[in-house]
C-alpha cells in the first residue's frame with residue numbers, strides 16, 4: 038500500500054459517487070489509507086447535491102450507472118459550474134464501452150477507469166492528476 042505523503046498542510050478531499058456499497062467501501066479504505074479525505078455519495082441525486090454545495094473537492098470520482106443521475110450527467114453539471122469546472126473528474130465504471138469513454142472525455146473527464154479496478158493503478162492515476170499542477 039502507498040504511504041501517505043502530504044504535500045500541503047491539509048489532506049486533499051475527494052468526492053466519491055457510486056451506488057454500490059461495496060465499491061464505496063473499497064474506495065473509502067484505499068483513499069483514506071493513502072491520506073485522502075473522502076465524501077461518499079450513494080447515487081446521482083446525492084452526488085449532484087454535493088456538487089451544488091459549497092464543499093471543497095480536490096478531485097471527483099464518479100460511477101456512470103447510478104439512480105437519480107448518471108455520472109456523465111453529474112460531470113456535465115460540474116463542467117458547467119464556474120466554481121467547479123476545473124476540478125479534476127475521474128470516471129470509474131463497470132460500463133466500459135467505447136461510447137461511454139468518448140462521452141466522458143468529450144464532457145471533460147480527466148481519466149476513465151473500468152471496474153474491476155486495481156487500487157494501486159487508481160491511486161497512481163489520482164496522484165498523477167492531483168499533483169500535476
Ligand SMILES: [Mg+2]
Pocket residue numbers: 055056057100101102103
Ligand atoms: Mg453503479
